[in-house]
Amino acid sequence: MSTLLSIKNLNVDIFSEKSILPVINNVNIDLKEGEVLGIVGESGCGKSMLASAVMGLLSPPAKVTNGEILFENEDLVKLSQKELQNIRGSKISMIFQEPMTSLNPLMKCGRQIEEVLFTHEKLGRGELRKKAIHAISEVGIGRAVDVYNDIPSRLSGGMRQRIMIAMALICNPRLLICDEPTTALDVTIQAQILKLIKEIQNKKKTSVIFISHDMGVISKMADRVAVMYAGQIVEIAGANEIFTNPKHPYTIGLLRAIPDMNTGTKALHDIRGSVPMLDALPNGCLFSPRCDIAIKKCFKERPKLKGDKHCTRCFVVNDKESYE
Amino acid sequence: MTKKAMSEVLLKVSNLKKYYNSGSLFQKKKTLKALDGVSFELHRGETLGIVGESGCGKSTLAKSIIRLIEPTAGEIILGDKDFRKLSGQNLKEARKHIKMIFQDPYSSLNPRMTVNEIIGEPLDIAKAYKDVEERNKKIENTMETVGLDLSWKNRFPHEFSGGQRQRIGIAKAIILNPDIVICDEPVSALDVSIQAKIINLLLRLQRELNISYIFISHDLSVVRHIADRVMVMYGGKVVEEGITEDIFSNPKDDYTKTLLESIPYII
Amino acid sequence: MYHSDILKNMAKNKIAILSAMILICLVIICIFAPFLTPYDPNKQALNDRLLAPSMTHLWGTDQYGRDILTRCIYGCRISLSVGIISQLIATFIGYFLGVAAGYFGEIVDDIISFIIQVFSSFPFLLFAMALMYALGAGKVNLYLSLGFLSWAATARLIRSKVMEIKNQEYIQACKIDGGSNLRIILKHLLPNCIPMLIVSITLGIPNAILSEASLSYLGLGIPVPTASWGNMIAESQQFIRSNTYYSLFPGLCIIVTVMAFNMFGDGLRDALDPKLHSQKGGL
Numbered sequence: 119m120s121t122l123l124s125i126k127n128l129n130v131d132i133f134s135e136k137s138i139l140p141v142i143n144n145v146n147i148d149l150k151e152g153e154v155l156g157i158v159g160e161s162g163c164g165k166s167m168l169a170s171a172v173m174g175l176l177s178p179p180a181k182v183t184n185g186e187i188l189f190e191n192e193d194l195v196k197l198s199q200k201e202l203q204n205i206r207g208s209k210i211s212m213i214f215q216e217p218m219t220s221l222n223p224l225m226k227c228g229r230q231i232e233e234v235l236f237t238h239e240k241l242g243r244g245e246l247r248k249k250a251i252h253a254i255s256e257v258g259i260g261r262a263v264d265v266y267n268d269i270p271s272r273l274s275g276g277m278r279q280r281i282m283i284a285m286a287l288i289c290n291p292r293l294l295i296c297d298e299p300t301t302a303l304d305v306t307i308q309a310q311i312l313k314l315i316k317e318i319q320n321k322k323k324t325s326v327i328f329i330s331h332d333m334g335v336i337s338k339m340a341d342r343v344a345v346m347y348a349g350q351i352v353e354i355a356g357a358n359e360i361f362t363n364p365k366h367p368y369t370i371g372l373l374r375a376i377p378d379m380n381t382g383t384k385a386l387h388d389i390r391g392s393v394p395m396l397d398a399l400p401n402g403c404l405f406s407p408r409c410d411i412a413i414k415k416c417f418k419e420r421p422k423l424k425g426d427k428h429c430t431r432c433f434v435v436n437d438k439e440s441y442e
Numbered sequence: 443m444t445k446k447a448m449s450e451v452l453l454k455v456s457n458l459k460k461y462y463n464s465g466s467l468f469q470k471k472k473t474l475k476a477l478d479g480v481s482f483e484l485h486r487g488e489t490l491g492i493v494g495e496s497g498c499g500k501s502t503l504a505k506s507i508i509r510l511i512e513p514t515a516g517e518i519i520l521g522d523k524d525f526r527k528l529s530g531q532n533l534k535e536a537r538k539h540i541k542m543i544f545q546d547p548y549s550s551l552n553p554r555m556t557v558n559e560i561i562g563e564p565l566d567i568a569k570a571y572k573d574v575e576e577r578n579k580k581i582e583n584t585m586e587t588v589g590l591d592l593s594w595k596n597r598f599p600h601e602f603s604g605g606q607r608q609r610i611g612i613a614k615a616i617i618l619n620p621d622i623v624i625c626d627e628p629v630s631a632l633d634v635s636i637q638a639k640i641i642n643l644l645l646r647l648q649r650e651l652n653i654s655y656i657f658i659s660h661d662l663s664v665v666r667h668i669a670d671r672v673m674v675m676y677g678g679k680v681v682e683e684g685i686t687e688d689i690f691s692n693p694k695d696d697y698t699k700t701l702l703e704s705i706p707y708i709i
Numbered sequence: 710m711y712h713s714d715i716l717k718n719m720a721k722n723k724i725a726i727l728s729a730m731i732l733i734c735l736v737i738i739c740i741f742a743p744f745l746t747p748y749d750p751n752k753q754a755l756n757d758r759l760l761a762p763s764m765t766h767l768w769g770t771d772q773y774g775r776d777i778l779t780r781c782i783y784g785c786r787i788s789l790s791v792g793i794i795s796q797l798i799a800t801f802i803g804y805f806l807g808v809a810a811g812y813f814g815e816i817v818d819d820i821i822s823f824i825i826q827v828f829s830s831f832p833f834l835l836f837a838m839a840l841m842y843a844l845g846a847g848k849v850n851l852y853l854s855l856g857f858l859s860w861a862a863t864a865r866l867i868r869s870k871v872m873e874i875k876n877q878e879y880i881q882a883c884k885i886d887g888g889s890n891l892r893i894i895l896k897h898l899l900p901n902c903i904p905m906l907i908v909s910i911t912l913g914i915p916n917a918i919l920s921e922a923s924l925s926y927l928g929l930g931i932p933v934p935t936a937s938w939g940n941m942i943a944e945s946q947q948f949i950r951s952n953t954y955y956s957l958f959p960g961l962c963i964i965v966t967v968m969a970f971n972m973f974g975d976g977l978r979d980a981l982d983p984k985l986h987s988q989k990g991g992l
Contacts, residue, residue, distance in 0.1 A: 537885065537887040538887075542881075545878075546878060550882060555896075560879075563896075567886045567892070
């Protein structure tokens with residue numbers, strides 16, 4: 119399978135009055151066609167910023183300061199807003215956490231879907247309607263015509279998210295970015311929506327970047343998982359690999375912090391300290407102040423992401439592997 | 443469990459109902475049954491988990507128990523008194539024994555009060571000290587118990603992270619040594635690693651102070667970790683209640699089954 | 710939304726700083742009035758009638774030979790005291806009625822909202838004239854009547870603010886602890902309303918100053934011979950062609966003071982406005 123999206127040495131900084139905050143720090147990602155990449159991390163780790171960068175939705179004071187985002191061998195960073203607009207919605211689309219803020223609450227769902235389609239394909243009225251209704255039924259809504267005529271504020275959260283998905287997929291995009299698409303939903307609805315995204319992805323062979331803070335959700339969806347911490351990818355590997363054999367101390371800590379269904383009323387593992395502020399990052403490895411296995415070198419130098427299929431950004435782990 | 447079943451009943455809720463009437467003058471009256479006959483008992487030192495999806499009535503239940511909203515019908519027996527019939531000084535006295543921890547660590551602390559004022563407020567209201575020295579001592583002890591640095595006493599809430607704010611909320615809830623603490627989604631606004639710290643803190647406080655929790659959450663894995671007994675709610679009714687392990691390993695109700703199947707387990 | 714931020718935001722606003730400096734000067738002038746001028750504001754000197762501005766009388770004299778600068782300085786005392794005191798009264802009434810309406814809701818809200826509606830639909834000056842006519846001209850009556858007539862806007866502001874914050878969880882937490890309504894109103898609601906109150910006082914003062922001037926001009930405010938900018942303009946009217954400076958100076962005093970208060974109030978409001986804050990924040 120060929121590579122669809124390739125992010126190389128990407129840096130995004132926020133320029134504030136006092137300082138420059140590195141929200142994304144040297145991120146490299148390759149996404150193959152038909153692959154689902156999960157990005158997981160705690161709030162403020164830069165995962166949503168990464169999605170905005172790919173969509174070309176960064177607005178000042180945030181700016182790409184280095185690196186390239188190659189999509190179908192075209193550097194998205196260099197494109198003008200107009201060129202980006204042509205790509206957004208047709209070749210790359212996005213689903214957000216809160217569908218209500220991205221849908222017009224008083225405009226018929228069907229019309230909103232048609233609008234997206236019309237900006238990319240100039241079709242006749244009847245053709246638009248047919249395609250929109252088809253898209254609505256495709257996301258598992260039985261009464262497609264009724265919903266076509268309904269306004270979003272009368273729909274439930276799950277239904278709205280389905281409409282968002284229909285809207286995102288109407289032009290058959292090659293890349294779909296999902297930014298916490300189920301965080302605002304109840305667990306049973308979440309299960310339905312996840313299943314729907316997975317089904318459509320299988321059917322259409324769309325590549326997906328799936329962003330979530332929930333390890334469980336990521337493990338259901340992703341083929342490959344990247345763990346982000348303070349703007350960097352600290353570990354990236356196949357989903358099975360990362361959950362069964364996590365290597366980076368942060369990934370291990372995160373996985374152990376989740377209440378395990380089998381532990382009973384024991385104390386949970388926690389990671390000491392808290393996420394560093396972006397204007398006061400440690401000199402060495404960004405995780406070093408919270409790390410249990412840190413060595414002297416960790417406090418002085420920043421480690422690089424190393425490995426073949428399972429990459430880790432950690433001196434201790436990488437050194438141990440080079441001995442073996 | 444058997445030991446706990448034998449222990450003293452702190453709270454007995456029976457047939458609690460809360461109906462909302464909607465519809466204006468010209469519309470047909472509709473009744474929304476937010477709580478439709480909920481009954482349960484809470485024993486000393488145990489944790490009762492309440493799970494369900496949004497709109498199932500779990501938050502209404504919490505607010506009704508603590509009398510933030512007035513239930514339509516039912517009984518809330520707290521200790522040996524009917525909590526719903528109390529008023530004035532008796533109510534104030536009873537309120538010392540039942541406290542609440544809120545979901546949102548941002549809106550649950552007054553942004554214009556210092557930590558010292560926030561944690562000390564229940565003391566001020568209950569007049570639970572003789573002099574300023576005793577008040578300070580109590581505040582400092584509580585801050586230490588929940589793991590807050592004493593040098594933070596005069597800071598404002600906006601200077602803290604979500605996890606630390608939640609600790610302030612917890613300190614405020616336990617400063618009068620209550621018997622019951624209602625936790626309304628106390629960790630759902632927090633990141634996983636912070637969530638673990640707060641859960642550990644709640645468990646430790648329960649051991650040390652013998653508090654009973656009513657732990658409301660939509661996150662079933664958290665509830666499974668912390669609760670001794672679980673109550674599943676749907677549409678204002680309790681659909682299933684039992685010992686945590688039984689509910690999770692052998693659910694009887696169809697809705698409970700759907701709920702459990704929906705949890706995204708890792709691998 | 711904290712003191713240091715507010716000061717920082719204010720410091721960026723040059724016009725607000727200038728206005729603040731003007732206001733501080735005015736206050737100092739009012740306090741030290743007797744030391745700043747050698748003349749008595751009310752003592753007549755019929756030999757010096759209607760003199761043009763000169764080194765001895767910087768702003769000239771009026772038809773009774775009184776120094777206009779001196780009278781303007783003493784008039785400033787009247788204007789500022791009427792402005793500030795009447796607005797303090799208005800804010801006090803407005804806060805408590807606004808809180809009562811917003812916090813208790815239901816029937817209390819209905820009644821107070823109705824009163825607010827009534828008060829804001831009055832023609833202000835007309836009502837003030839009627840009230841002053843009934844009470845009689847005088848300083849204290851001015852404080853009271855202007856204060857009594859201008860609380861409605863404050864009450865409306867406070868009512869909506871209180872409705873917004875009364876459902877915050879910290880208010881609920883206070884109820885759970887058994888806190889009384891009075892405690893909630895004074896300890897939780899008041900500190901959150903203070904920035905709004907300060908702004909509404911600052912923006913209310915210029916209106917009160919203008920009303921005082923109008924009423925005094927009509928002979929219903931400060932009775933002569935006490936100097937007030939309004940009655941000075943009234944007295945100067947017949948000399949407006951021959952001695953323009955006589956009406957010009959009190960007029961200028963009113964414009965400068967009112968503008969300074971308005972601009973300072975605007976700056977303060979911008980500095981305190983949380984919405985502007987959140988737009989500026991990153992992420």
